[in-house]
Amino acid sequence: MADLHKLAQMLQELDDQMVACMKCGMCQAVCPVFAESLNEADVTRGKIALLENLAKEMIADAKGVQEKLNKCLLCGSCAANCPSGVKIMDIFLKARIIVNTYMGLSPVKKVILKGMLTRPALFNSLVSVAARFQGVFSTPVNEIIGSSCSQWLSPVIGDRHFLGLAKEPLHSAVPSLDSAPGASGLKVAFFPGCVVDKMFPRVGHAVLKVMAHHGVGVYLPAGQSCCGIPALSSGDRDSYEKLVAANARLFAKGRFDALVTPCATCTATIKELWPKFVDGFDATTKAQVLAMSEKAMDVNQFLVDKVGVTAVDKPTGGTRVTVHDPCHLAKSLGVRKQPRTLLGANRDYELVEMAEADRCCGCGGSFNLAHYEVSRSIGRRKRDNIVASKADVVATGCPACMMQISDMLSQAGDRIAVRHPVEIYAETID
Amino acid sequence: MPSNALIKEFQAIVGKENVLESEADRHSYSYDSAVLDPVVPDLAVRPTTSEELGKVVRLCNENGLPVTPRGSGTNLSGGTIPSKGGIVLLTNALNKIVEINEEDLYAVVQPGVITAKFAAEVAKRGLFYPPDPGSQAVSTLGGNVAENAGGLRGLKYGVTKDYVMGVDFFDVNGELVKSGSRTVKCVTGLNLSALQVASEGTMGVFNEIILKLVPPPAANKAMMALFDNVDKASATVAAIIAAKIVPCTLELLDNVTINLVEDFTKAGLPRDAQAILLIEVDGHPGQVAEEAEKVVAICKKTGATEVKAAKDEAERNKLWEARRAALPALARAKPTTVLEDATVPRSKIPAMIKAINAIAKKYDLTIGTFGHAGDGNLHPTIMCDKRDKNEFHRVEQAVDEIFDVALSFKGTLSGEHGIGLAKAKWLEKETSAATIAYAKALKKAIDPKGILNPGKIIGG
Secondary structure (H helix, E strand, O other): OOHHHHHHHHHHHHHHHOOOOOOOOOOHHOOHHHHOOOOHHHHHHOOOOOOOOOOOOOOOHHHHHHHHHHOOOOOOHHHOOOOOOOOOOHHHHHHHHHHHHHHOOHHHHHHHHHHHHOOHHHHHHHHHHHHHHHHHHEEEEEEOOOOOEOOOOHHHOOOEEEEOOOOOOOOHHHHOOOOOOOOOOOEEEEEEOOOHHOOOHHHHHHOOOOOOOHOOOOEOOOOOOOOOEEEEEHOOOHHHHHHHHHHHOOOOOOOOOOEEOOOOOHHHHHHHHHOOOOOOOOOOHHHHHHHHHHHHEEHHHHHHHHHHHHHHOOOOEEEEEEEEEOHHHHHOOOOOOOHHHHHOOOOEEEEEEOOOOOOOOOOOOOOOHHOOHHHHHHHHOOOOOOOHOOEEEEEOOHHHHHHHHHHOOOHOOOOOOOOOOHHHHHHHOO | OOOHHHHHHHHHHHHHHHHEEOHHHHHHOOOOOOOOOOOOOOOEEOOOHHHHHHHHHHHHHHHHOOOEOOOOOOOOOOOOOOOOOEEEOOOOOOOOOOEOOOOEEEEEEEOOHHHHHHHHHHOOOEOOOOOOOOOOOOOHHHHHHHOOOOOOHHHHHOHHHHHHHEEEOOOOOOEOOOOOOOOOOOOOOOOOOHHHOOOOOOOOOOEEEEEEOOOOOEEEEEEEEOOOOOOHHHHHHHHHHHOOOOEEEEEEHHHHHHHHHHHHHHHOOOOOOOOEEEEEEEEEEHHHHHHHHHHHHHHHHOOOEEEEOOOOOHHHHHHHHHHHHHHHHHHHHEEEEEEEEEEEEHHHHHHHHHHHHHHHOOOOOOOEEEEHHHHHEOOOOEEOOOOOOOHHHHHHHHHHHHHHHHOOOOOEOOOOOOOOOOOHHHHHHHOHHHHHHHHHHHHHHOOOOOOOOOOOOOOO
């Protein structure tokens, strides 16, 4: 058993940040996990109280606190709604590093994070083997969404309706690129992120098509690693630093105006979390990490704010599209308008807003693995809102949200396509 | 600690998933929004039906186990801190709106319904539930009734008690007691509903509440007036009422608050203004136009340096932004925010603000004051760091003195936050020894084992 006194001492470094929480409870109004369980320990105020009590050695059950701490989507809804401006994400991520390092990672997470994620080449080849065999074990269920289910794998994945791994991941189709700026005079580094690379390469291709169309040069180096959020949110700082340093070294070789990603989570991680967790790097790496972070930008935002894409005047409509605002895009980065502008640039679509467009879909990365039932009930509410909007298509700028929403819609038998706004915009380009 | 056998009995009533017994779970029900020390309960139990609720209360009484009912735990007086241990009785799964009656203008709700959700449901039907406590996005109606919660509309529309037509509650034996009715008039029996309002869970456990609804105002108009001294602002409040105008909202922000709001929002508030009054009138459009005009004239006459009236909804929102930013701005200034609700007759507002500022100086503290000037309900808000023992001791002394002054002005200890644990020791000072004795005798008769939220209001 861990030495509680030592753990408590380490947590005390968070005291200055935690004391700002005045326990008003306003986080209850927006927390998707609390809305399902109604348990105070599942909402931010409760988690902070538990961490404070652990730091003061008032609580002996560190494992219990660890479980509560990890039961959070890190969606940031509470931080966006906090009257006291408590730096909740900082507290939770730092606390997870302290508590999870001390208590140890679960064996599954150890294998995934330390054994696989930090070895991109191995990760890629394991995924390509899996992609080849997946058809044997799964049955397609919804051709509009492109989802499958699997009896064979149900002990591992439950009754999820999953999107198959792409036959050809983006890194195989386009191993690398380094094109000069064209008409726009701009050049971007392209960071597709793991999920786009392996599951939605079509989104990556759409990005490349759009950049080419607008005369934007692209730097796409081979051998990209994960942005690090699965490791950081699991409290595995060691793996996190390996991934970030590898990316920083790789991208430092290119010259570009912005680092563009089609993944809300990757953008938020690179832009907001990378600068906060740089203490462990040497000076060179630190400078590279910060430079990359400063240039990071969501692809919707880049196309609207930098390239100048605008909505068309008189859309003809025909296809109803609704927007789900990913937490990392809307609440962390404040990008809400740009995906809608991008959709408005395709005259064949008509934007219809759903209720609670910025309410979390319940994916939360590994939260979906550890707490699938909660994740699913949060997702059902999202599904109900999508269906109520009577949309034909739901567009969202985060591939993790795309996975979750696809699962929810597919399980309910809805015939609603799940797309990235960039894909819909790319349709306007011949 | 309850025995395993007793825990099993609770589980048999509400199901295993609704008996929270782990250390981490229990610790998360040891506090509320009050700046007080936490106390960890033995268990937290969450009934999901009326039947379960009654059985849980009965089981607690049979075992002499204290019961602390808890909705969202947003109260600011320690009313939901389980000061004597026992169980925290969670009401948040009892969250059904049983009925909204549009013909007879009432609603029936379970205690765990969230206030803002209820108000929104009522509004969807073209009706209005006016009580709007600051915590309405999360607070429960049961908690609002138990604390007699107020809000920004108190001046014209009254507070929660003015909307309670009836409360059905469980007595300590788990028997259902019915009080009040669905009719506007009702004089059947003792007024037990009134006994439940502001009882903070010490007199019974709510099962269902009947709430009055009203038609919404057809129009509204918001105004902001700036003053170079607080006396003039207070004189304006009195002059508006004297002109027989009752605004729905009449809020005041003092200089400390104005400056912190300006730091936080950069909205362009004048930093040298000593007070801002935010005024909104509502009702029939003709009446609103006439009253708004009169209010502007009164403000000018009583010495406002500037008066702005909102022309449309966007401008109205902009005016209210300063008020909405008050608490966040004060809360961000220092780690700990002690939000009080000393309330005085409104003619005493200038004297009260003067006294608060003197107390701040005497104890070397920063106190921002804002609040409901129209009904005399002020929120002196002390910004401090509870970890600094010396400073926090001065805060406690300052709070004591603020109450002293409020009482000397024939005011009250609490306008809307309740007595709970925080102010129990003061109750006799506002009332009398006989009042406490009467309340204790009443409590003893209906709760002989003293299990219903012990330690609150009357101490013990």
